[in-house]
Amino acid sequence: MTKTIDVQVNAQSIAAFKKGYPLILKDAVVNPEVLQEEGSFIRLVDQYNHFIAKGYYGNQNKGIGWVLTRKDEAIDFDFFESKMAAAFERRRSFFKDSDTTAYRAFNGEGDGIGGMTIDYYDGYYMVSWYSEGIYSMKHHVYGVLDKITDYKAIYEKKRFDSKGQYIEQDDFVKGTIGDFPIIVKENGMNFAVDLNDGAMTGIFLDQRDVRKAIRDRYAEGKHVLNTFSYTGAFSVAAALGGATKTTSVDLAKRSLPKTIEQFSVNGIDYEAQDIKVMDVFDYFRYAKRHELKFDMVILDPPSFARSKKHTFSTAKDYPSLLKDTIAITEKKGIIVASTNNATFGMKKFKSFIEKAFTETNTKYKILEESSLPKDFRTNRDFPEFNYLKVVILQKLS
The missing domain is CATH 3.40.50.150 (Vaccinia Virus protein VP39)
Structure with a gap:
């Protein structure tokens, strides 16, 4: 079971978190010594131990983690499903557009879960992970994709190393391996993409x-x-x-x-x-x-x-x-x-x-x-x- 730790944040950062600022910066944390295992859930609290928000610890070039909710709730499969289903629903017009078959299906903190993105390429999903912390929750994300989509295949790009620096590593996850390049459409234009060829996809x-x-x-x-x-x-x-x-x-x-x-x-x-x-x-x-x-x-x-x-x-x-x-x-x-x-x-x-x-x-x-x-x-x-x-x-x- 993923452990949850209390992390005290300084007074200057509390207002931003309460307003909805999603990124946890290192300078905001008063007791950084408690942050040891990436993927740990963190309860952000003030000096009086009053709850502010909940998120996870994961080093990347932007910060040390992301706020996921301002409720003291479970971060579990149901949580990921609610966020991903809502994001996919917001893109319903893209799913129905035969002239555009490649787009971003989930945009990290903009859709409520910082540190990961999901791109759609004509039935193929590419999940990009930006820290070891969020990557430790991949089973939830892939489980939700199993439940709410009818994919051809899922691929992933790991864009982090052990020090939170940006790298590129791609892998096939599940489904039917693609015969790349595949041709996707964008406003009627054709583009060849390869989801298993290093840093870039082609567009x-x-x-x-x-x-x-x-x-x-x-x-x-x-x-x-x-x-x-x-x-x-x-x-x-x-x-x-x-x-x-x-x-x-x-x-x-x-x-x-x-x-x-x-x-x-x-x-x-x-x-x-x-x-x-x-x-x-x-x-x-x-x-x-x-x-x-x-x-x-x-x-x-x-x-x-x-x-x-x-x-x-x-x-x-x-x-x-x-x-x-x-x-x-x-x-x-x-x-x-x-x-x-x-x-x-x-x-x-x-x-x-x-x-x-x-x-x-x-x-x-x-x-x-x-x-x-x-x-x-x-x-x-x-x-x-x-x-x-x-x-x-x-x-x-």
Whole structure:
């Protein structure tokens, strides 16, 4: 039986927990020495031992655990079933949409259980675990999936190590092993995904709305540059939206066959597109040297990246990267500026954009902005968990 321990939290943190803040930070705990076994249930109490909330202990890069309830109730199979069934019901429209067969079915703390997510890929479920603590409760999650879904198979990704650091390890759990890649749909577009091939599946589900916007409103008649292109999903959306040509640039060698695959499953002639395996920073220099200009540039770098020549952090280097982008964007051209860095908000991100345009003496206007799609449910009272920031803008001069 999982043990329950009382953890005293400091006065500054009590108000946030009572308001519903879900993350337990190390600095909030007065008696950290009682936290020894990950997966232990913890009753958060004040200095007078009055109950505040209940959760679990699990180290990950964000904190040391998550609040699950503000009632002193059992965290058992029924608890997990109630949270997961409610989350799936909220996504009923996705389950019924034959044009979109891949989405997030359960979004961690946004659906009431921090430290785990569940993604759906046309009958296959991928459960991602972010700490040893929540992973110790996997039998509840898989039991609920057995009870309330009719899955083809369940896969899991363990994204933690013994020190709570981020890693990637995937495994088949149960069901019928998939013959990957499988083809999923997103707003009618096709994408090849593999749930048993390391860190990534082949598509970032949180960018669904952005891909649709590119296809439906911005790509027609444009030469599009997709930087940090991964498997070329933005390029596919642009091509399907009537782009005259796409250029996809990514340093990873596997980006070439993966991008060819994504074009091919959509019936697009990949040989009519440019796919370049090279450092994006080198490509910017190449483009300037050859006076290349693009009608649209998509800029969605990883939060942190390191190559032989460069170390890049969006929190520090995004303005500089955007200045390089401005230099190769045509007048009246479109820039899709995006980041998934959770350490700053939209206001700060817009200041990066303002800084880059001011320093290049260039005018711009914002056409639209967005964050996580509705299946990536978050608590609006705590915007820091809504990590995605996308600003689509037009270069005016």
